[in-house]
Amino acid sequence: MLQALGLSPSEEAVYTALLARPTASARELAGQAGLGEDESERILLALAARGLVAAVREAANAAPDPAAAVRVPRPVRYRLTPPSVALAPLLAEQRNALHLAETAFSRLDEQYRTTAARTAGGVVEVVVGVEQVAHRFLQLQLGAQRELLVFLVGEPTAVPREDTDSSENSALGRGVDFRVVAAKDYLSGHEVVRDVREAVAAGLELRTADSLPLKMVVSDRERAMVPLDMTDSGGEPSAIVVHPSGLLTALVHLFEREWDQGRPLFTTGAGAHGEPAGDQRPTEEELEVLALLLAGMSDRRAASELGLSIRTVERRVRRLMDLSGVESRLQLGWHAARVGWV
Template sequence: MLDRLGISAGIEAVYWAMVENPTWNVDELATSLDVPEAVVHDAFSALADQALVTPSPGREGNLRSVSLRLGLLALLHQAEQQIIAQQAKLLAARASVLARAASHDIHREREEIVRLEGPDTVWERLAEHACTASESIMTLTTGRAMPPGTIETSKNLTRIALSRGVTIRHIYQESTLDDAGSRAYAELMAKQGEQSRVMTEAPVRMTLVDRQFALIPIGSRSCRGALEIRGSLLVSTLCLLFDLLWERGMEFPMPANADRDGLTEQTVAILRLLRQGRTDEAIGRQLQLSERTVRRTVRDLMRRLDAESRFQAGVEAALRRWI
């Protein structure tokens, strides 16, 4: 049954044996299933990665299966997220194909797709949109970081649009927010009224204005310029893509108030689960955080605690009375 959710038959057999016999140890499981103990240990690792098993509080060194309902729902959630990601990629591919076809279709009106050459031309056009947009500006940002020049210009244009009552929605790729400058920009804009969400992977950079204009960078380097698409079916497709990504995105995590040790409530919650031996994925699922956010927090905590392992970090945090 679980093979459709990425669980092999051998690992599934170990899981059901644990569900039906919660007190069995490795030896008993191996004997019952007639497999080597190493196979059971490998299954434990795979099940832990899927958050289907957890350390047993009553039997030190042993594992127990999580609630059957929670475990299966977690697997279904992962499968659904993979399908959603694939749908987003297909929509992005569709938009790319339509854009390529439109740019070579001589039967289209000249003003439907306009090539903006160079970054200065693009920023001038974005400034015009900030001053003339009547309803909304929707932006999807990808990449490892926003260049400093882009950040400063974007601050000014966003403030102009917000001051005019324009709704701004911004989706950031999670890797972009790993950059300190980009994250500071996103936090500042969120405080000033920008609605923000985060996605692990974002398919394409774009800006949509009033659902009538779309600006898409030319090639992988925005310094070459952008294509501005005006009032076509392709703009509608890009808006549908953005709406889908927005619905599936995570709320932008604004920094919470820190205590005297500089710890936020979120950080303390991660520390407690870390001490329990939870994986990054399990912690993220319980706290409704992305796995990347959990990894980044754990990495920072280990550095602060001068810990060489996750377990040592949990112990050191307890000794310092952080948790």
């Protein structure tokens, strides 16, 4: 217990042994503390030098004999200095030492964090706030010269959809290779489906997945942006921008894997071949229904997304099957892929 104040185990043993006595000699304390008498005496002298104990001499029981040739010194006894007086300075000293240690620790930790931040700063950049996130996102899309890889998940939290559409059109206009994998939950509402179909018609390549692990945009395989979901906890929207590194390479590999496993959605018309002409060709509305069904939606869900009745969806599917000359929806999907409807 007292070792925290700088006492050794032997000093603490002698000190606590004296605690139960008004006074005691080195010999008495040695027996109780399990030490030799000389060791006990040395420790008591050290404690006295630090003000923890005080030496006292016993009073004489009788007047000294004037005829005695040699005076025998009376044994020295010791008593404790009140702990509130003696131990308080030691406690203050330890507190000061602990404070200095905490200050040094904080300084070293801050220095380490600063160094680590400088090291990682070339790899990951943190962007916080709606305006900052939106600005950085648009920078990546508008700055792309060769390729954009995008994961679309859920509702946008920082970048308005109209701004996204504008940057997409700009990229497609510059001839950027634009590939998108959209989670099924992203295709909610007729307006979204219509906008996505227009983008596909303009040259965007789109595939769907049942789910995706994150939102993401990768620009020219040189930078990527991944939003951080802070809105549930009340924080501001934020994101990380990843620069060339192993992490960026991993994100590109993740996109390519999801792209390979994704289902094509909609057609640009460029890949179609062997299609009938005139009234024997599928209408845009029929292809819209087909694309949602191939993305894994039920008739009811497709009808809800397109603002149609289930009967209308079934009628359009029936016509597509008639045009294809097939008897099942599985065959319809195979035919649609073969002739480039999707």
